[in-house]
Amino acid sequence: MNYRTLGDSDLKVSVIGFGAWGIGGSPFWSNEGDTSSVRAILKSYELGVNFFDTAPVYGFGHSEELLGKTLKPFRDKVIYATKCGLRWEKKSLSAITKNATKQSILEEVDQSLKRLDTDYIDLYQVHWPDVKTTQAETMETLLKIQRQGKIKVIGVSNYSVDQMKEMMKFGKIFSLQPDYSLLNRSIEKNIVSYCQNNKIGIIAYSPLASGLLTGKYSKNSKFKDWRGKGIIGCFSGAQFEKNIEKVGRLKTIGESIGKTCGQMAINWIVSQPHVTTALLGVKNEKQMEENIEALDWELTTKQQEEINHIFAVDE
Ligand SMILES: NC(=O)c1ccc[n+]([C@@H]2O[C@H](COP(=O)([O-])OP(=O)(O)OC[C@H]3O[C@@H](n4cnc5c(N)ncnc54)[C@H](OP(=O)(O)O)[C@@H]3O)[C@@H](O)[C@H]2O)c1
Incomplete structure (x- = not known):
C-alpha cells in the first residue's frame, strides 16, 4: 500500500480509502449485515x-457508529474523515436537506464525535454545498471547532471551482x-487544475x-437499493445501457492481462497524478x-490510450 499527503495538510492517507456509505445500509444500500461490514473494515486495515x-x-448514524466501534483499538493509526451539512427530519431519503449553518455544524460535530467514539476528527468535510448559507458562516464555524480541537483538517465535497474560491476567502480548504x-470524468475540465x-x-x-465498473452488471440488471431509483443517469435509461457497453470493453482489456474489470478501473484512478486517494465501497472482506x-502494476501506454478512448472525457 502506498500513502500520499492530502493536499498540503499533514495527513498521509492510503491510496485506497475505505468508503463507509454502504456499511450504513438502509435506506441507501442493502448490504450483507454488520458482521460482514466489520470484517471488511478489519480486513481493509490489515x-x-x-x-x-x-x-x-450514511445509515443515519449507523456507519459512523460501526466504524468507531470497530476501529477503536487502532484509533491512533487510522484517519477518520466524516462530514457535515446534511440533516434529516426523519429517516427517509426524501427528508434529507442541506444545512451548513453555524447552528447545524456545532450540533453535528458533537454528534459525530460521540458516534465515532473519538476526541477528534482528522478530516471534516462539508458534504454538499448549501447555497442558502454563506461560505463565510460555514468556514468560520469550521475554524472555530478546529480551534477547539474537535477537528484537525477542513475539506469539502461536491463543490464547484467557484464555490471553493468563495470559501477559500475565509479559510484554507485542504x-x-x-x-x-x-464513467464520470467531469472534474478534469477545470476542478483538477484549480485543486x-x-x-x-x-x-x-x-x-x-x-459497482458498475466491476463489470458484473448487464443491461437487464435490476437494483433494489438507491441505484434502482433512477436518481442518477449512471444507473438509468439510455445512459445506463451506454455505460454497460463501455464497461464491457474495459472488461475485455482486463481479461487479456488477467485483471478484473474493477481492478482496471481502480488501477486507472489511483494512477491519475491528481488523485490523492480513491474511496472504495465494499460489502465484504x-x-x-x-x-x-x-x-x-501498471497499464501500458497503449492500454491507457485505449481506455481513454473508450471513456472519452466529453462523452
Ligand atoms: N461525498 C459524497 O457525496 C459521496 C457520494 C458517494 C460516495 N461517497 C464516498 O465514496 C465511497 C464509495 O462510493 P460507492 O460506494 O458509491 O462506490 P464504489 O466504490 O464506486 O462502488 C462500491 C460498490 O461496488 C461493489 N463492489 C466493490 N468492490 C467489488 C468487488 N471487488 N467485486 C464486486 N463488487 C464490488 C459493491 O456493490 P454491489 O456488490 O452491491 O454491486 C460496492 O458497494 C462511499 O462509501 C463514500 O465514502 C461520497
Missing part, C-alpha cells in the same frame, strides 16, 4: 488502508471529495461508479482483497 470515510447521513471514475494550483487533495468518490490487487 491490508494497509488507514483512511476511512463516513458521514452522519481537500475536495468529488464523484470521479472512468492542483491550490494544493487541495482530491479524494475520488465512487471510483467504481457504485473478499471485495476489498480483490480491490487491493489493483495496485502495484
Whole structure:
C-alpha cells in the first residue's frame, strides 16, 4: 500500500480509502449485515488502508457508529474523515436537506464525535454545498471547532471551482471529495487544475461508479437499493445501457492481462497524478482483497490510450 499527503495538510492517507456509505445500509444500500461490514473494515486495515470515510447521513448514524466501534483499538493509526451539512427530519431519503449553518455544524460535530467514539476528527468535510448559507458562516464555524480541537483538517465535497474560491476567502480548504471514475470524468475540465494550483487533495468518490465498473452488471440488471431509483443517469435509461457497453470493453482489456474489470478501473484512478486517494465501497472482506490487487502494476501506454478512448472525457 502506498500513502500520499492530502493536499498540503499533514495527513498521509492510503491510496485506497475505505468508503463507509454502504456499511450504513438502509435506506441507501442493502448490504450483507454488520458482521460482514466489520470484517471488511478489519480486513481493509490489515491490508494497509488507514483512511476511512463516513458521514452522519450514511445509515443515519449507523456507519459512523460501526466504524468507531470497530476501529477503536487502532484509533491512533487510522484517519477518520466524516462530514457535515446534511440533516434529516426523519429517516427517509426524501427528508434529507442541506444545512451548513453555524447552528447545524456545532450540533453535528458533537454528534459525530460521540458516534465515532473519538476526541477528534482528522478530516471534516462539508458534504454538499448549501447555497442558502454563506461560505463565510460555514468556514468560520469550521475554524472555530478546529480551534477547539474537535477537528484537525477542513475539506469539502461536491463543490464547484467557484464555490471553493468563495470559501477559500475565509479559510484554507485542504481537500475536495468529488464523484470521479472512468464513467464520470467531469472534474478534469477545470476542478483538477484549480485543486492542483491550490494544493487541495482530491479524494475520488465512487471510483467504481457504485459497482458498475466491476463489470458484473448487464443491461437487464435490476437494483433494489438507491441505484434502482433512477436518481442518477449512471444507473438509468439510455445512459445506463451506454455505460454497460463501455464497461464491457474495459472488461475485455482486463481479461487479456488477467485483471478484473474493477481492478482496471481502480488501477486507472489511483494512477491519475491528481488523485490523492480513491474511496472504495465494499460489502465484504473478499471485495476489498480483490480491490487491493489493483495496485502495484501498471497499464501500458497503449492500454491507457485505449481506455481513454473508450471513456472519452466529453462523452
Ligand atoms: N461525498 C459524497 O457525496 C459521496 C457520494 C458517494 C460516495 N461517497 C464516498 O465514496 C465511497 C464509495 O462510493 P460507492 O460506494 O458509491 O462506490 P464504489 O466504490 O464506486 O462502488 C462500491 C460498490 O461496488 C461493489 N463492489 C466493490 N468492490 C467489488 C468487488 N471487488 N467485486 C464486486 N463488487 C464490488 C459493491 O456493490 P454491489 O456488490 O452491491 O454491486 C460496492 O458497494 C462511499 O462509501 C463514500 O465514502 C461520497
